[in-house]
Amino acid sequence: xxxxxxxxxxxxxxxxxxxxxxxxxxxxxxxxxxxxxxxxxxxxxxxxxxxxxxxxxxxxxxxxxxxxxxxxxxxxxxxxxxxxxxxxxxxxxxxxxxxxxxxxxxxxxxxxxxxxxxxxxxxxxxxxxxxxxxxxxxxxxxxxxxxxxxxxxxxxxxxxxxxxxxxxxxxxxxxxxxxxxxxxxxxxxxxxxxxxxxxxxxxxxxxxxxxxxxxxxxxxxxxxxxxxxxxxxxxxxxxxxxxxxxxxxxxxxxxxxxxxxxxxxxxxxxxxxxxxxxxxxxxxxxxxxxxxxxxxxxxxxxxxxxxxxxxxxxxxxxxxxxxxxxxxxxxxx
Amino acid sequence: xxxxxxxxxxxxxxxxxxxxxxxxxxxxxxxxxxxxxxxxxxxxxxxxxxxxxxxxxxxxxxxxxxxxxxxxxxxxxxxxxxxxxxxxxxxxxxxxxxxxxxxxxxxxxxxxxxxxxxxxxxxxxxxxxxxxxxxxxxxxxxxxxxxxxxxxxxxxxxxxxxxxxxxxxxxxxxxxxxxxxxxxxxxxxxxxxxxxxxxxxxxxxxxxxxxxxxxxxxxxxxxxxxxxxxxxxxxxxxxxxxxxxxxxxxxxxxxxxxxxxxxxxxxxxxxxxxxxxxxxxxxxxxxxxxxxxxxxxxxxxxxxxxxxxxxxxxxxxxxxxxxxxxxxxxxxxxxxxxxxxxxxxxxxxxxxxxxxxxxxxxxxxxxxxxxxxxxxxxxxxxxxxxxxxxxxxxxxxxxxxxxxxxxxxxxxxxxxx
Numbered sequence: 001x002x003x004x005x006x007x008x009x010x011x012x013x014x015x016x017x018x019x020x021x022x023x024x025x026x027x028x029x030x031x032x033x034x035x036x037x038x039x040x041x042x043x044x045x046x047x048x049x050x051x052x053x054x055x056x057x058x059x060x061x062x063x064x065x066x067x068x069x070x071x072x073x074x075x076x077x078x079x080x081x082x083x084x085x086x087x088x089x090x091x092x093x094x095x096x097x098x099x100x101x102x103x104x105x106x107x108x109x110x111x112x113x114x115x116x117x118x119x120x121x122x123x124x125x126x127x128x129x130x131x132x133x134x135x136x137x138x139x140x141x142x143x144x145x146x147x148x149x150x151x152x153x154x155x156x157x158x159x160x161x162x163x164x165x166x167x168x169x170x171x172x173x174x175x176x177x178x179x180x181x182x183x184x185x186x187x188x189x190x191x192x193x194x195x196x197x198x199x200x201x202x203x204x205x206x207x208x209x210x211x212x213x214x215x216x217x218x219x220x221x222x223x224x225x226x227x228x229x230x231x232x233x234x235x236x237x238x239x240x241x242x243x244x245x246x247x248x249x250x251x252x253x254x255x256x257x258x259x260x261x262x263x264x265x266x267x268x269x270x271x272x273x274x275x276x277x278x279x280x281x282x283x284x285x286x287x288x289x290x291x292x293x294x295x296x297x298x299x300x301x302x303x304x305x306x307x308x309x310x311x312x313x314x315x316x317x318x319x320x321x322x323x324x325x326x327x328x329x330x331x332x333x
Numbered sequence: 334x335x336x337x338x339x340x341x342x343x344x345x346x347x348x349x350x351x352x353x354x355x356x357x358x359x360x361x362x363x364x365x366x367x368x369x370x371x372x373x374x375x376x377x378x379x380x381x382x383x384x385x386x387x388x389x390x391x392x393x394x395x396x397x398x399x400x401x402x403x404x405x406x407x408x409x410x411x412x413x414x415x416x417x418x419x420x421x422x423x424x425x426x427x428x429x430x431x432x433x434x435x436x437x438x439x440x441x442x443x444x445x446x447x448x449x450x451x452x453x454x455x456x457x458x459x460x461x462x463x464x465x466x467x468x469x470x471x472x473x474x475x476x477x478x479x480x481x482x483x484x485x486x487x488x489x490x491x492x493x494x495x496x497x498x499x500x501x502x503x504x505x506x507x508x509x510x511x512x513x514x515x516x517x518x519x520x521x522x523x524x525x526x527x528x529x530x531x532x533x534x535x536x537x538x539x540x541x542x543x544x545x546x547x548x549x550x551x552x553x554x555x556x557x558x559x560x561x562x563x564x565x566x567x568x569x570x571x572x573x574x575x576x577x578x579x580x581x582x583x584x585x586x587x588x589x590x591x592x593x594x595x596x597x598x599x600x601x602x603x604x605x606x607x608x609x610x611x612x613x614x615x616x617x618x619x620x621x622x623x624x625x626x627x628x629x630x631x632x633x634x635x636x637x638x639x640x641x642x643x644x645x646x647x648x649x650x651x652x653x654x655x656x657x658x659x660x661x662x663x664x665x666x667x668x669x670x671x672x673x674x675x676x677x678x679x680x681x682x683x684x685x686x687x688x689x690x691x692x693x694x695x696x697x698x699x700x701x702x703x704x705x706x707x708x709x710x711x712x713x714x715x716x717x718x719x720x721x722x723x724x725x726x727x728x729x730x731x732x733x734x735x736x737x738x739x740x741x742x743x744x745x746x747x748x749x750x
Contacts, residue, residue: 067532083541085546093531101422104392116354
């Protein structure tokens with residue numbers, strides 16, 4: 001996001017308080033008139049990162065679209081906890097079809113709006129990492145390569161949480177899930193597997209790709225508000241901790257998300273037409289331990305004794321991200 | 334307006350006159366000519382106000398149509414065979430959501446073994462999906478049914494499949510009376526959705542429903558089809574009034590007067606059946622036939638009425654319910670539940686095997702003498718089947734059955750006779 005000349009009155013944090021910003025720069029969430037797209041009363045777990053991310057993203061999208069927004073949702077936690085009929089938390093025109101077809105359904109909505117002469121109606125698609133990286137990847141890639149007028153938002157909690165925490169294509173190395181249990185000589189998920197959907201999106205040369213975190217509200221809203229009015233295929237990948245699946249404390253969701261960013265395991269960047277155009281420089285780097293130790297899914301790395309080899313391998317992933325995306329000084333290698 | 338034209342082209346030109354707003358296409362033989370023609374019309378500007386999407390799969394194709402329909406656009410796609418199976422999840426979803434999508438099926442066999450030729454295995458596999466299924470007997474009817482399909486689908490908020498036999502219809506050149514644009518415009522009102530994704534009046538579409546309401550939602554799907562049983566003949570009559578042609582309807586009886594043997598079938602094979610019936614009638618055989626256009630909803634009462642005088646019923650099926658026999662025959666038997674004439678199931682024309690008049694004449698003579706098995710495989714080469722069964726008994730690793738059979742036949746490539 002753009003650079004702001006701000007005085008820091010708070011110490012020990014990089015969070016910029018809203019009261020220090022110009023009214024126009026304040027977050028959507030701080031506005032009492034925000035749309036509250038995902039209204040209270042839904043069934044998400046305590047501390048759910050996805051519920052937080054979805055409200056941040058959709059509220060920002062509604063503001064950017066001046067209310068003219070349609071949201072298409074994949075099957076998954078977000079769909080289930082927000083809607084069992086006759087209740088719905090959605091204060092937006094919303095549709096759920098299937099698990100793996102969300103991008104295509106959104107393409108259909110966008111095509112319908114174009115055919116009906118309503119280009120002002122903006123279309124977002126949302127899914128979890130399973131619906132995005134795995135079962136929905138075919139439709140997503142099709143939407144990207146056709147450059148359909150859709151903003152796809154992935155809420156990545158790194159496993160199939162709705163079905164009981166099974167491994168997905170974005171589950172990180174060493175993480176315990178129900179299908180990568182913490183048993184045997186190398187407990188948890190294997191190393192050297194998994195995929196980065198933002199990089200896959202960039203390979204389609206689409207107008208805009210970004211990563212975001214629920215720990216960085218201004219940055220997240222900035223990216224959504226930037227993406228919504230753009231035309232063509234756009235993709236935002238939001239890292240959303242899952243206290244249930246990750247074994248983290250519900251009150252630590254923001255902290256866990258921030259440690260993912262500051263350990264460089266989840267780099268924040270933007271890319272336009274396949275090129276990285278900006279990244280969030282890490283002013284204070286944390287070792288990966290600070291992120292891993294907050295989560296029971298990595299507990300086997302520290303008990304009964306510290307697994308030096310595998311923690312070093314995870315640190316190497318973070319170090320590579322720093323070099324690759326230029327997280328230290330903006331210079332990628 | 335009369336044209337000498339390929340069946341697929343006739344369907345494409347008719348669909349275009351229905352002013353679809355979103356068309357999505359994924360290539361699969363034998364429906365490709367339809368979407369190719371529509372794509373050309375959109376790109377050239379001949380079909381204005383329509384978005385044409387080249388999608389990445391059939392699953393994507395129907396999903397795009399689902400999104401478009403839910404956003405209030407008239408949506409159309411076409412597929413066949415493996416393509417219909419690949420979109421199966423979305424097929425059920427479109428019906429469950431009550432989205433009035435119209436889809437053409439260029440009927441084709443399902444593999445393995447892979448086979449591009451005609452039978453009805455594909456659409457039959459989706460018979461319980463909640464879509465209305467209309468089977469065209471001729472290319473004229475295939476074209477006309479699409480106009481009726483949009484009207485029916487949108488009235489009932491229920492998707493409709495128009496099934497036309499692959500190659501036999503899709504690739505055949507016929508003299509076809511195409512409607513005029515102003516006629517279609519006058520007959521087919523603009524799409525007025527029951528539910529729509531509109532930012533000005535936000536609703537949630539497609540949320541979870543538990544056991545407390547699921548049966549009722551499903552029943553309402555059934556109810557739409559019961560309503561379609563009433564509307565299909567009415568729409569066919571209204572179509573006749575404007576366009577002057579008999580197309581559609583629930584079923585079409587042929588020479589049933591005094592017929593004690595009645596043949597029942599779907600689609601283009603009815604043409605050959607009717608020729609065979611004519612020959613047998615000339616010989617003095619009391620035989621007639623019924624062409625069923627509406628397979629879903631299945632017109633139980635109309636079939637029952639049409640078969641009220643029949644002593645025996647021969648159901649010709651271009652699909653096989655493996656382990657049972659026929660699907661159409663099962664439905665026909667349900668229509669006959671209060672009366673019990675003999676019902677013979679005849680599996681015929683699988684994977685494009687020609688159903689010849691000569692074979693039908695032989696079959697109908699056997700039927701007349703009640704000398705048919707309850708399930709008969711028309712023109713099945715028992716010699717070849719028995720040789721393969723013997724081979725499998727003799728050798729554990731007998732290899733791919735299809736290859737062995739073709740070697741036995743001494744055939745290098747498939748031949749359509």
